[in-house]
Amino acid sequence: MQPSRPVNLFLACTPLQVLNAAEARDRFHADDDNFLVVFHSPRSAKKQTRLAELADDAIDSRWTRTWNLKLTRLSQLLFPFTASRLRQQIGLCQCLYTGGFQTQQRHLLHSIPHQQLIVFDGGAGVLQTAVNSWRTQGTRQRRLKQLIPGQNTSLPDLSKARFFTSYALDMPAESIIPNDYRIFRTQVSGKLPVRDEVVFFSQPLQRDLGLNIDIDATIAAVLQYHKASRCRWILHPRETEGPADAEKLPFLAEFFGLREGYLPIAFATWMSSVARSLPAIYGRPVTCFDI
Template sequence: MKSASPLNVFVASTPLQLISCSEARHFYGSSRETTLLIIARPDNRETEEQMAFLAEALGWHGIETIHLKKSSFYLRLGAVARNLARRTIKRLFIGNKSSWIHEVFYRGFDSEQLIFVDDGLATVRYYHAIHDEGIASRISSGKKRLLSAMGIRIHRTVPDVIAFFTCFPLQSSDLVEVQVHDFPVFRDTFKTSARDSDLTPLVGFLGQPFGGEDRLQQLRLQIQHVVERHPDSPIVYFMHRKETRADLERALAGFPVEIRQAGRPIEVEVALSGETYIAFYSFASTALFTLKKIFPEMQVFQIDDSALSAKLLYYGEIVGMFNSIGVETTSL
């Protein structure tokens, strides 16, 4: 580790978590010398590439960064544990509250303050879980034994009051202290580019790997709904990084839809592409909220799909949060 000063440690596994960590680093004034970023097992190559792009763009270059990849995860985790055991952690910023990998950090290492940053709409679910049942551990007894052999003792009691640093309009309580932000670092970094007036305006659809066995069937109905609302506009389907093109091509066969894998988070794509979007649609993608919050002039629609809404916890509250910032609801 570079400095004997107390550390601010940021743990992220997805692009949104890293964007959220960037906002938190700015808000809490974490200096370059006292910052440690841990990229904890991104789920695939697409995620790794997006996070590498964001780390460079959002000012993490030159900051000590540790990559915990799947291939060498346990070996590298042991080395990180030995280093952190000798250091004082001032603030520990956690991206995925329900991941056992992230839990290793907030239960295995002492810090002066524990702060949860956004992990999409899972943030809302976890906020309620804390109030309903506390923080349930995801670390099995077998993993505890393995971690202990590596020198990591899962010992820490979670604080009575946990801080949330979030873009969602959640309320502080006796268990959660909420700080809401509106992406000032993102806005300053990715200034909206001038739109190319020679390009045809598009309609965007945000993919998401939600819905189980009904997902693709309902997706066809949602796309049909969008096509009927915009019969003369090109429609672009932006794949979620966990979706596969082959599945989507089969499901959307016959619809005039272009399937794209943007290669960078959709918020960045909208800011930098120069293309104009008439509207964006999805069932309940987190990006419906972030796009509307970052680009308030844009039309954003949440598709009310009763077959999927029954499967989404706190659906009414989530739709209410969408509506509170101007996301409109349209029903199938």
């Protein structure tokens, strides 16, 4: 009888987290049993569908098994039972990766036995939550109100967690696993042609931060700075308005070169996480413009 293979569990709730989960899987656990749980938040139907489509597009066939969990009101009430079933099917994990700390993710972090907890990039906001908790662990831990019986929503102990990240965090080196997208880069075969344009990845700053942005002025600044003939404006999945020729990509930003078959002279944004991932993957600069 052959010994069972090590088991790893990855928790993701955004398309970027799915991508980073696959990067960690293929880099460290290629011969293991790897399970993926993707949470779909209860946003408006249109936005939820859009994010779900991007997440599905980023999921490949190399997962041992994948669960897509739609967080409706009923499914959230019944989540302790869902967590119990997952624990029975998965068992003890060598590594448990999480890209966030939503209520259901926290519950699984407490429910699924694991040897090592690893936090991976899901955007700077997720990392900031984890880093702040890591720094204050052991001094005071505030439990969230238990809204659902049998569901543990407290932030887990992160004092021994490690961080798989492309960000330069002010933490001890032994806590950091640098993510340079070395596995994803191998998919970029050959040298892609470069077009005379800048691709700008927009963000829902008015919705999220209440900021009014002069888009025309931003485009003018982008073209002047890079001396380009065109600015291709890409809306965020949660955005609905932009320039007349704005568009939404049917795939994650990190897949741009692979799917479009070319690269711009530069990428640009305000403060998106693509400022970290795209240079690592494609070697093209990303310019962050002032808000």
